Amino acid sequence: xxxxxxxxxxxxxxxxxxxxxxxxxxxxxxxxxxxxxxxxxxxxxxxxxxxxxxxxxxxxxxxxxxxxxxxxxxxxxxxxxxxxxxxxxxxxxxxxxxxxxxxxxxxxxxxxxxxxxxxxxxxxxxxxxxxxxxxxxxxxxxxxxxxxxxxxxxxxxxxxxxxxxxxxxxxxxxxxxxxxxxxxxxxxxxxxxxxxxxxxxxxxxxxxxxxxxxxxxxxxxxxxxxxxxxxxxxxxxxxxxxxxxxxxxxxxxxxxxxxxxxxxxxxxxxxxxxxxxxxxxxxxxxxxxxxxxxxxxxxxxxxxxxxxxxxxxxxxxxxxxxxxxxxxxxxxxxxxxxxxxxxxxxxxxxxxxxxxxxxxxxxxxxxxxxxxxxxxxxxxxxxxxxxxxxxxxxxxxxxxxxxxxxxxxxxxxxxxxxxxxxxxxxxxxxxxxxxxxxxxxxxxxxxxxxxxxxxxxxxxxxxxxxxxxxxxxxxxxxxxxxxxxxxxxxxxxx
Numbered sequence: 001x002x003x004x005x006x007x008x009x010x011x012x013x014x015x016x017x018x019x020x021x022x023x024x025x026x027x028x029x030x031x032x033x034x035x036x037x038x039x040x041x042x043x044x045x046x047x048x049x050x051x052x053x054x055x056x057x058x059x060x061x062x063x064x065x066x067x068x069x070x071x072x073x074x075x076x077x078x079x080x081x082x083x084x085x086x087x088x089x090x091x092x093x094x095x096x097x098x099x100x101x102x103x104x105x106x107x108x109x110x111x112x113x114x115x116x117x118x119x120x121x122x123x124x125x126x127x128x129x130x131x132x133x134x135x136x137x138x139x140x141x142x143x144x145x146x147x148x149x150x151x152x153x154x155x156x157x158x159x160x161x162x163x164x165x166x167x168x169x170x171x172x173x174x175x176x177x178x179x180x181x182x183x184x185x186x187x188x189x190x191x192x193x194x195x196x197x198x199x200x201x202x203x204x205x206x207x208x209x210x211x212x213x214x215x216x217x218x219x220x221x222x223x224x225x226x227x228x229x230x231x232x233x234x235x236x237x238x239x240x241x242x243x244x245x246x247x248x249x250x251x252x253x254x255x256x257x258x259x260x261x262x263x264x265x266x267x268x269x270x271x272x273x274x275x276x277x278x279x280x281x282x283x284x285x286x287x288x289x290x291x292x293x294x295x296x297x298x299x300x301x302x303x304x305x306x307x308x309x310x311x312x313x314x315x316x317x318x319x320x321x322x323x324x325x326x327x328x329x330x331x332x333x334x335x336x337x338x339x340x341x342x343x344x345x346x347x348x349x350x351x352x353x354x355x356x357x358x359x360x361x362x363x364x365x366x367x368x369x370x371x372x373x374x375x376x377x378x379x380x381x382x383x384x385x386x387x388x389x390x391x392x393x394x395x396x397x398x399x400x401x402x403x404x405x406x407x408x409x410x411x412x413x414x415x416x417x418x419x420x421x422x423x424x425x426x427x428x429x430x431x432x433x434x435x436x437x438x439x440x441x442x443x444x445x446x447x448x449x450x451x452x453x454x455x456x457x458x459x460x461x462x463x464x465x466x467x468x469x470x471x472x473x474x475x476x477x478x479x480x481x482x483x484x485x486x487x488x489x490x491x492x493x494x
Contacts, residue, residue, distance in 0.1 A: 140186070144179040144180070145196060145203075148180060151176050152176070176203060180201070180207070183197075183199075184200045184201060188233070198239050198242070201243070202242055204226070208222050209246050213250065223243075223250060226246075227243035227246065228243075231243065231244065240285075245288075245291060248274070248281050250277075251270055251273040254273075255270040257270075259271070264302075264306045265307055268307075268308055271303060272303075274299050274302070275299040275311040275312070278296050278298070282295070282296055282322055289326065292323075293319060293323060296318055297328070299312075300332075305465065309339065316332040316335050316336050319332035320332040320336065334442065338444045338464055339464070341444075341464070342461050343460055343461065346360070347360065348440060351429055352424050353426075353427045358401065358424055360401075360455070363399035366397055366457055367394075367398050368401060368453075368455040369387065369391075369452060370452070370454075370455070371383075371402045371450070372402075372403045372405060372441070372449045372451040373404060374404060375411045375412055377449050379468075383452075383468055384421070387400060388421070390475060400424075403425070403426045406434065407431070407434050407435045408431075444464075454471075462478065
Protein backbone atom coordinates (compact mmCIF):
# COMPACT_ATOMS: atom_id res chain seq x y z
CA UNK A 1 0.00 0.00 0.00
CA UNK A 2 1.44 3.32 -1.03
CA UNK A 3 2.31 5.88 1.57
CA UNK A 4 -0.03 8.43 0.07
CA UNK A 5 -2.69 5.71 -0.09
CA UNK A 6 -4.43 7.46 -2.95
CA UNK A 7 -6.72 5.03 -4.79
CA UNK A 8 -5.11 5.29 -8.21
CA UNK A 9 -5.04 2.08 -10.22
CA UNK A 10 -3.66 1.28 -13.65
CA UNK A 11 -6.53 3.05 -15.37
CA UNK A 12 -5.96 6.49 -13.95
CA UNK A 13 -2.47 6.52 -12.45
CA UNK A 14 -1.19 8.95 -15.08
CA UNK A 15 -4.34 10.95 -15.62
CA UNK A 16 -6.26 11.64 -12.45
CA UNK A 17 -3.12 12.29 -10.45
CA UNK A 18 -2.34 15.11 -12.84
CA UNK A 19 -5.69 16.77 -12.32
CA UNK A 20 -5.56 16.57 -8.54
CA UNK A 21 -1.90 17.55 -8.39
CA UNK A 22 -2.16 20.43 -10.85
CA UNK A 23 -0.28 18.85 -13.78
CA UNK A 24 -1.25 18.27 -17.36
CA UNK A 25 -2.03 21.69 -18.73
CA UNK A 26 -4.03 24.78 -17.87
CA UNK A 27 -3.48 28.40 -17.06
CA UNK A 28 -1.66 28.08 -13.74
CA UNK A 29 1.70 29.69 -13.21
CA UNK A 30 3.41 26.33 -13.42
CA UNK A 31 1.76 25.57 -16.71
CA UNK A 32 2.62 28.96 -18.14
CA UNK A 33 6.25 28.32 -17.37
CA UNK A 34 5.99 24.86 -18.85
CA UNK A 35 4.44 26.13 -22.07
CA UNK A 36 6.90 28.99 -22.38
CA UNK A 37 9.75 26.49 -22.50
CA UNK A 38 7.97 23.50 -23.99
CA UNK A 39 9.56 22.12 -27.14
CA UNK A 40 12.39 24.64 -27.13
CA UNK A 41 15.09 22.73 -25.24
CA UNK A 42 17.09 20.73 -27.77
CA UNK A 43 18.93 17.45 -27.53
CA UNK A 44 21.74 18.48 -29.83
CA UNK A 45 22.64 21.68 -31.65
CA UNK A 46 19.98 24.29 -32.28
CA UNK A 47 19.64 27.87 -33.44
CA UNK A 48 19.40 31.12 -31.61
CA UNK A 49 16.47 32.40 -33.65
CA UNK A 50 14.08 31.44 -36.42
CA UNK A 51 15.56 33.60 -39.12
CA UNK A 52 17.37 30.80 -40.88
CA UNK A 53 17.31 30.15 -44.60
CA UNK A 54 17.25 26.45 -45.48
CA UNK A 55 19.88 25.76 -48.11
CA UNK A 56 18.65 24.82 -51.54
CA UNK A 57 21.33 22.19 -52.11
CA UNK A 58 19.59 19.62 -49.95
CA UNK A 59 22.07 19.57 -47.06
CA UNK A 60 20.91 18.73 -43.56
CA UNK A 61 20.97 21.47 -40.98
CA UNK A 62 23.50 21.57 -38.18
CA UNK A 63 20.73 20.45 -35.80
CA UNK A 64 20.03 17.29 -37.75
CA UNK A 65 23.73 16.62 -38.26
CA UNK A 66 24.26 16.94 -34.52
CA UNK A 67 21.44 14.49 -33.83
CA UNK A 68 22.88 12.03 -36.34
CA UNK A 69 26.32 12.31 -34.78
CA UNK A 70 24.82 11.64 -31.36
CA UNK A 71 23.04 8.61 -32.79
CA UNK A 72 26.25 7.22 -34.23
CA UNK A 73 28.12 7.93 -31.00
CA UNK A 74 25.58 6.01 -28.96
CA UNK A 75 25.64 3.12 -31.42
CA UNK A 76 29.44 2.93 -31.28
CA UNK A 77 29.28 2.91 -27.49
CA UNK A 78 26.79 0.10 -27.48
CA UNK A 79 23.74 2.27 -26.86
CA UNK A 80 20.34 2.04 -28.48
CA UNK A 81 20.90 4.96 -30.79
CA UNK A 82 17.67 6.59 -29.60
CA UNK A 83 17.98 10.32 -29.05
CA UNK A 84 15.27 12.26 -27.27
CA UNK A 85 14.35 15.30 -29.32
CA UNK A 86 11.31 17.45 -29.94
CA UNK A 87 11.81 19.63 -26.91
CA UNK A 88 10.94 17.19 -24.15
CA UNK A 89 13.31 15.64 -21.69
CA UNK A 90 12.61 11.99 -20.78
CA UNK A 91 9.63 11.84 -18.46
CA UNK A 92 8.22 15.22 -19.44
CA UNK A 93 5.27 16.05 -21.67
CA UNK A 94 1.56 16.24 -20.98
CA UNK A 95 0.12 13.58 -18.77
CA UNK A 96 -2.36 12.49 -21.41
CA UNK A 97 0.48 12.07 -23.89
CA UNK A 98 2.35 9.95 -21.38
CA UNK A 99 -0.72 7.83 -20.75
CA UNK A 100 -1.12 7.35 -24.48
CA UNK A 101 2.53 6.44 -24.89
CA UNK A 102 3.17 9.30 -27.26
CA UNK A 103 6.38 11.19 -27.82
CA UNK A 104 8.80 12.38 -30.47
CA UNK A 105 11.95 10.35 -30.89
CA UNK A 106 14.66 10.26 -33.51
CA UNK A 107 15.67 6.66 -34.13
CA UNK A 108 18.52 7.40 -36.49
CA UNK A 109 16.66 6.54 -39.67
CA UNK A 110 13.68 8.87 -39.41
CA UNK A 111 12.81 12.33 -38.21
CA UNK A 112 9.27 12.47 -36.85
CA UNK A 113 8.65 9.20 -38.64
CA UNK A 114 9.81 10.35 -42.09
CA UNK A 115 12.79 8.45 -43.60
CA UNK A 116 15.92 10.60 -43.77
CA UNK A 117 18.54 8.08 -44.78
CA UNK A 118 18.80 4.38 -45.45
CA UNK A 119 20.86 2.09 -43.26
CA UNK A 120 21.84 -1.36 -44.47
CA UNK A 121 21.68 -3.66 -41.48
CA UNK A 122 24.53 -5.71 -42.95
CA UNK A 123 26.78 -2.65 -42.94
CA UNK A 124 25.85 -1.20 -39.58
CA UNK A 125 29.03 -2.21 -37.83
CA UNK A 126 31.29 0.47 -36.38
CA UNK A 127 33.82 0.04 -39.17
CA UNK A 128 31.17 0.13 -41.92
CA UNK A 129 31.11 2.93 -44.51
CA UNK A 130 29.19 6.08 -43.65
CA UNK A 131 25.48 5.88 -44.41
CA UNK A 132 24.28 7.88 -47.35
CA UNK A 133 22.22 10.83 -46.19
CA UNK A 134 19.39 11.69 -48.54
CA UNK A 135 17.89 15.11 -47.99
CA UNK A 136 14.26 15.68 -49.00
CA UNK A 137 13.63 17.63 -52.16
CA UNK A 138 12.69 21.24 -51.59
CA UNK A 139 8.93 21.75 -51.90
CA UNK A 140 8.15 18.08 -51.27
CA UNK A 141 5.97 16.93 -48.35
CA UNK A 142 9.04 15.44 -46.70
CA UNK A 143 10.80 18.77 -47.04
CA UNK A 144 8.08 20.52 -45.02
CA UNK A 145 8.18 17.82 -42.34
CA UNK A 146 11.93 18.30 -42.21
CA UNK A 147 11.45 22.04 -41.76
CA UNK A 148 9.04 21.37 -38.91
CA UNK A 149 11.61 19.18 -37.22
CA UNK A 150 14.25 21.90 -37.50
CA UNK A 151 11.84 24.41 -36.00
CA UNK A 152 11.13 22.07 -33.11
CA UNK A 153 14.86 21.64 -32.54
CA UNK A 154 15.61 25.35 -32.68
CA UNK A 155 17.02 26.94 -29.55
CA UNK A 156 15.07 29.81 -28.01
CA UNK A 157 16.75 33.18 -27.65
CA UNK A 158 19.03 33.36 -24.63
CA UNK A 159 16.92 35.76 -22.61
CA UNK A 160 14.95 35.85 -19.39
CA UNK A 161 12.40 38.18 -20.96
CA UNK A 162 9.17 36.15 -20.86
CA UNK A 163 7.49 38.29 -23.50
CA UNK A 164 10.35 37.77 -25.94
CA UNK A 165 10.21 34.03 -25.34
CA UNK A 166 6.48 34.02 -25.96
CA UNK A 167 6.91 36.04 -29.12
CA UNK A 168 9.62 33.67 -30.31
CA UNK A 169 7.53 30.61 -29.58
CA UNK A 170 4.44 32.11 -31.20
CA UNK A 171 6.41 32.88 -34.35
CA UNK A 172 7.82 29.38 -34.38
CA UNK A 173 4.37 27.84 -33.96
CA UNK A 174 2.94 29.82 -36.85
CA UNK A 175 5.77 28.63 -39.09
CA UNK A 176 5.15 25.02 -38.04
CA UNK A 177 1.48 25.40 -38.89
CA UNK A 178 2.36 26.88 -42.27
CA UNK A 179 4.70 23.99 -43.13
CA UNK A 180 2.24 21.39 -41.85
CA UNK A 181 -0.59 22.80 -43.95
CA UNK A 182 1.61 22.70 -47.05
CA UNK A 183 2.53 19.06 -46.39
CA UNK A 184 -1.13 18.19 -45.84
CA UNK A 185 -2.16 19.88 -49.08
CA UNK A 186 0.36 17.77 -50.99
CA UNK A 187 -0.55 14.44 -49.42
CA UNK A 188 -4.20 14.33 -48.37
CA UNK A 189 -5.34 12.67 -51.62
CA UNK A 190 -2.34 10.42 -52.15
CA UNK A 191 -2.77 6.92 -50.64
CA UNK A 192 0.98 6.38 -50.88
CA UNK A 193 1.65 9.38 -48.66
CA UNK A 194 -0.57 8.40 -45.72
CA UNK A 195 2.35 8.29 -43.31
CA UNK A 196 3.57 11.74 -44.25
CA UNK A 197 0.00 13.05 -44.10
CA UNK A 198 -0.49 11.62 -40.61
CA UNK A 199 2.75 13.16 -39.35
CA UNK A 200 1.83 16.54 -40.80
CA UNK A 201 -1.63 16.39 -39.23
CA UNK A 202 -0.12 15.40 -35.90
CA UNK A 203 2.24 18.39 -35.90
CA UNK A 204 -0.52 20.74 -36.98
CA UNK A 205 -2.83 19.58 -34.20
CA UNK A 206 -0.07 19.60 -31.62
CA UNK A 207 0.88 23.18 -32.43
CA UNK A 208 -2.70 24.40 -32.63
CA UNK A 209 -3.32 22.84 -29.23
CA UNK A 210 -0.45 24.76 -27.70
CA UNK A 211 -1.79 28.01 -29.09
CA UNK A 212 -5.32 27.17 -27.97
CA UNK A 213 -4.21 26.42 -24.42
CA UNK A 214 -2.39 29.75 -24.42
CA UNK A 215 -5.73 31.43 -25.09
CA UNK A 216 -5.83 31.77 -28.88
CA UNK A 217 -9.55 31.51 -29.70
CA UNK A 218 -8.89 31.08 -33.42
CA UNK A 219 -6.85 27.97 -32.66
CA UNK A 220 -9.64 26.61 -30.46
CA UNK A 221 -12.07 26.99 -33.36
CA UNK A 222 -9.52 25.55 -35.78
CA UNK A 223 -9.07 22.41 -33.67
CA UNK A 224 -12.79 21.68 -33.76
CA UNK A 225 -12.86 22.28 -37.50
CA UNK A 226 -9.83 20.04 -38.06
CA UNK A 227 -11.32 17.22 -35.99
CA UNK A 228 -14.59 17.40 -37.87
CA UNK A 229 -13.03 17.47 -41.35
CA UNK A 230 -10.57 14.66 -40.55
CA UNK A 231 -13.39 12.44 -39.32
CA UNK A 232 -15.47 13.14 -42.42
CA UNK A 233 -12.46 12.46 -44.63
CA UNK A 234 -11.83 8.99 -43.15
CA UNK A 235 -13.35 8.00 -39.80
CA UNK A 236 -11.07 4.96 -39.61
CA UNK A 237 -7.85 6.89 -40.07
CA UNK A 238 -5.10 7.67 -37.61
CA UNK A 239 -5.50 11.36 -38.43
CA UNK A 240 -9.19 11.28 -37.48
CA UNK A 241 -8.35 9.69 -34.12
CA UNK A 242 -5.61 12.26 -33.53
CA UNK A 243 -8.05 15.07 -34.29
CA UNK A 244 -10.60 13.81 -31.78
CA UNK A 245 -7.92 13.09 -29.21
CA UNK A 246 -6.64 16.66 -29.47
CA UNK A 247 -10.09 17.97 -28.54
CA UNK A 248 -9.95 15.79 -25.43
CA UNK A 249 -6.53 17.22 -24.60
CA UNK A 250 -7.82 20.76 -25.00
CA UNK A 251 -10.78 20.17 -22.71
CA UNK A 252 -8.57 18.29 -20.23
CA UNK A 253 -6.13 21.19 -20.04
CA UNK A 254 -8.79 23.84 -19.51
CA UNK A 255 -10.76 21.74 -17.04
CA UNK A 256 -7.57 21.10 -15.07
CA UNK A 257 -7.03 24.84 -14.84
CA UNK A 258 -10.57 25.25 -13.51
CA UNK A 259 -10.05 22.53 -10.90
CA UNK A 260 -6.72 23.94 -9.75
CA UNK A 261 -8.07 27.48 -9.45
CA UNK A 262 -11.19 26.32 -7.62
CA UNK A 263 -13.61 27.56 -10.27
CA UNK A 264 -14.72 24.19 -11.65
CA UNK A 265 -17.93 24.05 -9.64
CA UNK A 266 -18.96 27.60 -10.55
CA UNK A 267 -18.02 27.31 -14.20
CA UNK A 268 -18.09 23.67 -15.24
CA UNK A 269 -18.17 24.26 -19.01
CA UNK A 270 -14.75 22.80 -19.76
CA UNK A 271 -15.15 19.95 -17.31
CA UNK A 272 -18.40 19.01 -19.01
CA UNK A 273 -16.68 19.32 -22.37
CA UNK A 274 -13.87 17.07 -21.18
CA UNK A 275 -16.37 14.35 -20.28
CA UNK A 276 -18.25 14.82 -23.56
CA UNK A 277 -15.12 14.63 -25.71
CA UNK A 278 -13.75 11.63 -23.79
CA UNK A 279 -17.03 9.80 -24.40
CA UNK A 280 -17.11 10.80 -28.06
CA UNK A 281 -13.53 9.59 -28.55
CA UNK A 282 -14.32 6.19 -27.03
CA UNK A 283 -17.50 5.78 -29.08
CA UNK A 284 -16.02 6.89 -32.40
CA UNK A 285 -12.77 4.99 -32.06
CA UNK A 286 -13.44 1.66 -30.32
CA UNK A 287 -9.95 0.40 -31.16
CA UNK A 288 -8.42 3.21 -29.09
CA UNK A 289 -9.04 1.34 -25.85
CA UNK A 290 -5.56 2.16 -24.53
CA UNK A 291 -6.27 5.87 -24.61
CA UNK A 292 -10.04 5.86 -24.07
CA UNK A 293 -10.25 4.08 -20.71
CA UNK A 294 -7.81 6.34 -18.78
CA UNK A 295 -9.49 9.40 -20.29
CA UNK A 296 -12.97 8.22 -19.31
CA UNK A 297 -11.90 7.37 -15.77
CA UNK A 298 -10.23 10.75 -15.40
CA UNK A 299 -13.27 12.61 -16.70
CA UNK A 300 -15.68 10.54 -14.62
CA UNK A 301 -13.84 10.87 -11.32
CA UNK A 302 -13.15 14.57 -11.77
CA UNK A 303 -16.79 15.24 -12.64
CA UNK A 304 -17.95 13.26 -9.61
CA UNK A 305 -15.62 15.15 -7.28
CA UNK A 306 -16.92 18.45 -8.64
CA UNK A 307 -20.62 17.66 -8.38
CA UNK A 308 -21.29 16.74 -12.02
CA UNK A 309 -22.99 13.47 -11.20
CA UNK A 310 -24.77 12.94 -14.52
CA UNK A 311 -21.59 13.47 -16.53
CA UNK A 312 -19.68 11.11 -14.25
CA UNK A 313 -22.30 8.39 -14.55
CA UNK A 314 -22.34 8.63 -18.34
CA UNK A 315 -18.56 8.28 -18.54
CA UNK A 316 -18.55 5.25 -16.24
CA UNK A 317 -21.41 3.78 -18.27
CA UNK A 318 -19.42 4.10 -21.49
CA UNK A 319 -16.56 2.18 -19.88
CA UNK A 320 -18.89 -0.54 -18.65
CA UNK A 321 -20.77 -0.97 -21.92
CA UNK A 322 -18.12 -0.15 -24.50
CA UNK A 323 -15.35 -2.30 -23.03
CA UNK A 324 -17.21 -5.18 -21.33
CA UNK A 325 -14.25 -7.59 -21.53
CA UNK A 326 -11.76 -5.15 -20.05
CA UNK A 327 -11.05 -5.27 -16.27
CA UNK A 328 -11.94 -1.58 -16.13
CA UNK A 329 -15.54 -2.48 -16.91
CA UNK A 330 -15.94 -4.29 -13.59
CA UNK A 331 -14.48 -1.33 -11.74
CA UNK A 332 -16.87 1.07 -13.50
CA UNK A 333 -19.83 -1.13 -12.53
CA UNK A 334 -18.91 -0.96 -8.84
CA UNK A 335 -18.54 2.82 -8.96
CA UNK A 336 -21.92 3.12 -10.67
CA UNK A 337 -23.41 0.97 -7.91
CA UNK A 338 -22.11 3.45 -5.35
CA UNK A 339 -23.35 6.46 -7.27
CA UNK A 340 -26.79 4.94 -7.74
CA UNK A 341 -27.30 4.34 -4.02
CA UNK A 342 -27.95 8.01 -3.18
CA UNK A 343 -31.37 8.18 -1.52
CA UNK A 344 -31.44 4.42 -0.95
CA UNK A 345 -30.88 2.19 2.06
CA UNK A 346 -27.79 0.01 1.90
CA UNK A 347 -26.25 -2.88 3.77
CA UNK A 348 -22.85 -2.54 5.37
CA UNK A 349 -21.31 -4.81 7.96
CA UNK A 350 -17.97 -6.09 9.19
CA UNK A 351 -15.82 -6.98 12.16
CA UNK A 352 -14.41 -4.33 14.48
CA UNK A 353 -10.85 -4.18 15.71
CA UNK A 354 -12.15 -5.68 18.96
CA UNK A 355 -13.67 -8.62 17.10
CA UNK A 356 -17.31 -7.51 17.34
CA UNK A 357 -19.78 -7.90 14.47
CA UNK A 358 -20.96 -4.45 13.36
CA UNK A 359 -23.77 -3.50 10.96
CA UNK A 360 -25.70 -0.37 10.04
CA UNK A 361 -28.86 -1.82 11.59
CA UNK A 362 -27.34 -1.39 15.05
CA UNK A 363 -27.43 2.40 14.59
CA UNK A 364 -30.97 2.72 13.25
CA UNK A 365 -32.72 6.00 14.06
CA UNK A 366 -29.65 8.24 13.98
CA UNK A 367 -27.50 9.75 11.20
CA UNK A 368 -24.37 7.77 10.36
CA UNK A 369 -20.96 8.85 9.10
CA UNK A 370 -18.95 6.14 7.37
CA UNK A 371 -15.29 7.15 7.36
CA UNK A 372 -12.80 5.32 5.12
CA UNK A 373 -9.26 5.89 6.34
CA UNK A 374 -5.76 4.43 6.87
CA UNK A 375 -2.80 5.20 9.06
CA UNK A 376 -0.72 5.22 5.87
CA UNK A 377 -2.80 7.94 4.25
CA UNK A 378 -1.71 11.33 5.51
CA UNK A 379 -4.81 13.12 4.12
CA UNK A 380 -7.09 10.82 6.10
CA UNK A 381 -5.07 11.38 9.26
CA UNK A 382 -5.52 15.12 8.75
CA UNK A 383 -9.28 14.60 8.42
CA UNK A 384 -9.65 12.79 11.75
CA UNK A 385 -10.02 16.02 13.83
CA UNK A 386 -12.99 17.03 11.69
CA UNK A 387 -14.70 13.68 12.21
CA UNK A 388 -13.92 13.79 15.95
CA UNK A 389 -15.38 17.29 16.21
CA UNK A 390 -18.63 16.10 14.66
CA UNK A 391 -18.74 13.03 16.90
CA UNK A 392 -18.21 15.16 20.01
CA UNK A 393 -20.77 17.78 18.99
CA UNK A 394 -23.60 15.35 18.27
CA UNK A 395 -22.68 12.75 20.85
CA UNK A 396 -25.11 9.83 20.98
CA UNK A 397 -27.27 11.48 18.32
CA UNK A 398 -24.68 10.53 15.67
CA UNK A 399 -23.00 7.25 14.82
CA UNK A 400 -19.58 7.05 13.21
CA UNK A 401 -18.27 3.87 11.62
CA UNK A 402 -14.65 3.83 10.53
CA UNK A 403 -13.48 1.48 7.79
CA UNK A 404 -9.73 1.08 8.25
CA UNK A 405 -7.89 0.07 5.08
CA UNK A 406 -4.49 -0.69 6.55
CA UNK A 407 -2.93 -3.94 5.40
CA UNK A 408 -1.29 -4.78 8.75
CA UNK A 409 -2.79 -4.66 12.23
CA UNK A 410 0.32 -3.45 14.08
CA UNK A 411 0.42 0.13 12.67
CA UNK A 412 -3.26 0.57 13.52
CA UNK A 413 -2.79 -0.55 17.13
CA UNK A 414 0.24 1.75 17.49
CA UNK A 415 -1.71 4.68 16.09
CA UNK A 416 -4.70 4.11 18.39
CA UNK A 417 -2.43 4.14 21.42
CA UNK A 418 -1.56 7.74 20.57
CA UNK A 419 -4.89 8.85 19.09
CA UNK A 420 -8.24 8.05 20.67
CA UNK A 421 -11.00 7.61 18.12
CA UNK A 422 -14.50 7.77 19.67
CA UNK A 423 -16.06 5.39 17.14
CA UNK A 424 -15.97 1.79 16.08
CA UNK A 425 -13.50 0.81 13.36
CA UNK A 426 -14.02 -2.09 10.99
CA UNK A 427 -10.91 -4.11 10.16
CA UNK A 428 -11.11 -7.35 8.22
CA UNK A 429 -9.82 -10.45 9.99
CA UNK A 430 -8.57 -11.97 6.72
CA UNK A 431 -5.35 -10.24 5.65
CA UNK A 432 -6.13 -11.08 2.01
CA UNK A 433 -9.31 -8.99 2.30
CA UNK A 434 -7.75 -5.88 3.75
CA UNK A 435 -6.78 -2.64 2.10
CA UNK A 436 -8.27 -2.25 -1.35
CA UNK A 437 -9.40 -5.86 -1.26
CA UNK A 438 -11.84 -5.03 1.52
CA UNK A 439 -15.28 -6.37 0.42
CA UNK A 440 -16.97 -3.06 1.26
CA UNK A 441 -14.47 -1.14 -0.85
CA UNK A 442 -14.73 -3.51 -3.80
CA UNK A 443 -18.52 -3.80 -3.75
CA UNK A 444 -19.23 -0.09 -3.45
CA UNK A 445 -16.48 1.16 -5.74
CA UNK A 446 -14.51 3.22 -3.21
CA UNK A 447 -11.70 4.72 -5.27
CA UNK A 448 -9.72 6.86 -2.83
CA UNK A 449 -9.34 7.77 0.79
CA UNK A 450 -10.14 9.62 2.86
CA UNK A 451 -13.78 9.25 1.97
CA UNK A 452 -16.82 10.22 4.04
CA UNK A 453 -20.33 8.96 3.54
CA UNK A 454 -23.35 10.38 5.33
CA UNK A 455 -26.59 8.47 5.88
CA UNK A 456 -29.71 10.06 7.35
CA UNK A 457 -31.62 8.72 10.36
CA UNK A 458 -33.74 6.47 8.16
CA UNK A 459 -30.61 4.79 6.79
CA UNK A 460 -30.76 6.38 3.36
CA UNK A 461 -27.51 7.50 1.77
CA UNK A 462 -27.29 11.27 1.55
CA UNK A 463 -23.75 11.60 0.11
CA UNK A 464 -20.69 9.49 -0.64
CA UNK A 465 -18.49 12.43 -1.61
CA UNK A 466 -18.47 14.71 1.42
CA UNK A 467 -15.38 16.88 0.93
CA UNK A 468 -12.98 17.83 3.69
CA UNK A 469 -14.32 20.77 5.67
CA UNK A 470 -17.95 20.06 4.75
CA UNK A 471 -18.95 17.34 7.20
CA UNK A 472 -20.52 19.73 9.72
CA UNK A 473 -22.50 21.53 7.02
CA UNK A 474 -23.72 18.22 5.63
CA UNK A 475 -24.86 17.01 9.04
CA UNK A 476 -26.49 20.37 9.77
CA UNK A 477 -28.72 19.93 6.75
CA UNK A 478 -29.91 16.62 8.16
CA UNK A 479 -30.84 18.12 11.53
CA UNK A 480 -32.32 21.37 10.19
CA UNK A 481 -36.09 21.61 10.75
CA UNK A 482 -38.11 21.34 7.60
CA UNK A 483 -40.60 24.09 6.83
CA UNK A 484 -43.88 22.73 5.54
CA UNK A 485 -44.98 24.15 2.22
CA UNK A 486 -48.53 25.53 2.43
CA UNK A 487 -51.14 24.27 -0.04
CA UNK A 488 -51.32 26.14 -3.33
CA UNK A 489 -54.72 27.56 -2.52
CA UNK A 490 -53.36 29.06 0.71
CA UNK A 491 -50.46 30.64 -1.15
CA UNK A 492 -52.88 32.18 -3.61
CA UNK A 493 -55.00 33.65 -0.81
CA UNK A 494 -51.90 35.32 0.65
